[in-house]
Amino acid sequence: MRLVVLGASGGCGMELVVQAAERGWDVVAVTRPSSKVSLPAGVTHLSGDLCDPAFLTSAFAGADAVASALGLRLPGIAPWAKAEDPTFLARSTPAIVGAMKAAGVKRVIAVSAGGVGDSAPNVPAVFRAFIALSALRFAYVELDKMEAVYRASGLDVCMVRPGGLTHGPRTGRAAAMDAMRGPASISRADVACWMLDELRAPVFSKVSTLIGV
Numbered sequence: 572m573r574l575v576v577l578g579a580s581g582g583c584g585m586e587l588v589v590q591a592a593e594r595g596w597d598v599v600a601v602t603r604p605s606s607k608v609s610l611p612a613g614v615t616h617l618s619g620d621l622c623d624p625a626f627l628t629s630a631f632a633g634a635d636a637v638a639s640a641l642g643l644r645l646p647g648i649a650p651w652a653k654a655e656d657p658t659f660l661a662r663s664t665p666a667i668v669g670a671m672k673a674a675g676v677k678r679v680i681a682v683s684a685g686g687v688g689d690s691a692p693n694v695p696a697v698f699r700a701f702i703a704l705s706a707l708r709f710a711y712v713e714l715d716k717m718e719a720v721y722r723a724s725g726l727d728v729c730m731v732r733p734g735g736l737t738h739g740p741r742t743g744r745a746a747a748m749d750a751m752r753g754p755a756s757i758s759r760a761d762v763a764c765w766m767l768d769e770l771r772a773p774v775f776s777k778v779s780t781l782i783g784v
């Protein structure tokens with residue numbers, strides 16, 4: 572399996588890279604030039620503009636699948652905190668889809684979030700209120716746009732919707748679920764593990780799903 576990981580410098584992205592390398596997969600870690608990363612031996616690192624179709628097409632050459640952990644960088648969750656690049660997902664996702672088609676890559680699994688799209692009624696009300704009242708609402712608008720572009724792409728897509736992310740250990744207990752209850756948190760390590768497990772199937776079983784432990 573040759574896997575391209577987008578957003579390899581982020582929390583979920585680095586977990587995807589490390590765990591895919593542990594599985595013996597051929598991993599290409601993609602970041603923007605300013606990202607700070609320390610990668611496992613044997614992982615290929617490419618840096619460039621994640622909205623540039625030519626860069627992305629060359630990064631995807633020979634890949635079996637793309638895993639995206641891209642998101643907005645927020646300076647905090649205060650209601651007035653503005654994302655560093657507020658339209659990044661709306662701009663990068665069409666470029667990613669176009670480049671995948673140009674490179675002949677048919678599968679993409681991407682980190683979205685619990686409460687995005689039709690999952691809103693299936694997350695706790697307190698979770699929805701927290702999003703609506705914090706800067707996370709800006710990220711949710713972009714994740715909605717990201718999902719819509721992937722969904723309309725005709726590619727084999729899986730939008731992964733976790734709850735609150737932690738830096739906890741990998742438990743291997745992550746599972747797809749119809750509704751989130753309780754604290755609705757999950758470690759980045761478990762999110763990555765679940766995503767890599769999904770990639771073992773020849774076709775994704777769900778276009779989008781909540782996941783939790």
Ligand SMILES: NC(=O)c1ccc[n+]([C@@H]2O[C@H](COP(=O)([O-])OP(=O)(O)OC[C@H]3O[C@@H](n4cnc5c(N)ncnc54)[C@H](OP(=O)(O)O)[C@@H]3O)[C@@H](O)[C@H]2O)c1
Pocket residue numbers: 577578579580581582583584602603605606607621640641642643644656659682683684685710714733734735736737759
């Ligand atoms: N935090 C939560 O509790 C939570 C809950 C549910 C879902 N989510 C979603 O899960 C995603 C992944 O979580 P995470 O903690 O792994 O995120 P993260 O650590 O913030 O990683 C975000 C990644 O996106 C990249 N990125 C952001 N803006 C970019 C730009 N303009 N150009 C190129 N790359 C850019 C970052 O690169 P740099 O390192 O260069 O900035 C980084 O690699 C989040 O972004 C969010 O959408 C989060």
